[in-house]
Amino acid sequence: MLGLGIAALGVALGLGLIGFGALTGMSRQPEAIGRLQVVMLIAFAFVELVFLLSVFVAPGIVKGM
Numbered sequence: 513m514l515g516l517g518i519a520a521l522g523v524a525l526g527l528g529l530i531g532f533g534a535l536t537g538m539s540r541q542p543e544a545i546g547r548l549q550v551v552m553l554i555a556f557a558f559v560e561l562v563f564l565l566s567v568f569v570a571p572g573i574v575k576g577m
Contacts, residue, residue: 519566526559 534552538545 515570516567519563523559523563527556530555530559 530552534548537548541548
């Protein structure tokens, strides 16, 4: 259970940093908004995938040991 909380905290921090970086980049270069949004959404997907794997796959691995 502690691992799930740590994973959730890591995902929250990761998503916040991704959003902050994307918004900072968009404010500095408004002409690159389209490319930055694509990269941001791909990064969001990878971070969410890590969390989903930790929620659904890790308990099965731990029970199997």
